Structure formats: C-alpha cells, structure tokens
Amino acid sequence: xxxxxxxxxxxxxxxxKLVNIYPSIGIDPSDHVFVVDRENSRIEEFDxxxxxxxxxxxxxxxxxxxxxxDITFSxxxxxxxxxxxxxxxxxxEKFNLIKQWGTKGTGNGQFIHPTxxxx
Numbered sequence: 231x232x233x234x235x236x237x238x239x240x241x242x243x244x245x246x247k248l249v250n251i252y253p254s255i256g257i258d259p260s261d262h263v264f265v266v267d268r269e270n271s272r273i274e275e276f277d278x279x280x281x282x283x284x285x286x287x288x289x290x291x292x293x294x295x296x297x298x299x300d301i302t303f304s305x306x307x308x309x310x311x312x313x314x315x316x317x318x319x320x321x322x323e324k325f326n327l328i329k330q331w332g333t334k335g336t337g338n339g340q341f342i343h344p345t346x347x348x349x
Contacts, residue, residue, distance in 0.1 A: 254346075256301035258308075258323075264301050266310075271295045273310070273325075289319060289327040299345045316341045 254266040261278040272295065275283040288294035296314025307328065310319045317332035318341075332341040 254300040256303050256308075258303050264303075266298050266301050268297050268299060268313070271297055271314070273298060273301060286325045289321060289325055293327065311344050311346065313343050313345060316343065318344060 256264040256266075258264065262283065263276045263278065263280075265274045265276065267274055272285050272287045274285040277283055286295075295310070295312050297312075298310055299313040300309075300311040302309045307320045308323065310321060312319055316334040317330050319327060320329040321327055332339065332344065334340060334342060336342065
C-alpha cells in the first residue's frame with residue numbers, strides 16, 4: 231500500500247486504483263480493509279494485500295450514501311456515519327441495513343453532518 235497525502239493507491243484487478251480518503255479506514259475480523267471514500271460517496275473493500283474486492287454506494291439501489299465519513303467494526307456490529315444524509319447506519323456484513331438513527335436538525339435524535347462514530 232502506498233499512502234500519498236490524503237489519497238491511497240491500492241492494487242486492483244485492473245491495475246491500480248486511487249481512492250480519495252478522508253478520514254476513515256476500517257478493518258473487519260477477516261483483515262479486509264474498508265476505505266470510506268467520502269468524495270465519491272462510496273465504501274470500498276480490499277483484502278489485506280490491497281486487492282480490490284467490492285464497493286458499496288449505499289444500503290440499497292435507492293438508499294445511497296451521501297459523503298460517508300466513517301466505518302467502525304465492533305462486537306455490536308458495523309456502523310457507518312453517513313454525513314451528507316445526517317444519519318448513522320448499522321449494517322450487516324453484506325451492507326444490508328439493520329437500523330438507522332438520525333435526520334437533519336438540532337432536536338433530539340437529529341444530526342447536522344455527523345462525522346466520527348468510534349468509541
């Protein structure tokens with residue numbers, strides 16, 4: 231893996247892949263690396279050798295990420311901070327939505343651009 235400023239260059243099946251990375255990388259129990267690519271509104275998965283495996287643009291065909299900021303793997307699940315949609319998501323290992331919290335606002339249960347969800 232080569233780290234250049236705020237970009238990461240990974241090996242992929244098509245050569246190399248440049249990913250805009252702004253603050254988060256998560257590592258799952260299988261040592262796969264998940265890169266939150268905020269500027270492209272996606273999360274990409276790589277094996278521990280840097281080979282591209284998969285990418286997600288949201289939790290369904292119609293429910294897309296909007297500038298996601300963070301991904302956390304914990305004993306409680308996988309959590310994604312979807313900043314542009316003002317929400318925090320809990321997903322399974324296939325990125326199916328389990329639960330979500332937040333809407334835009336300043337009231338109880340509302341967020342304005344949440345960023346990090348790590349404890």
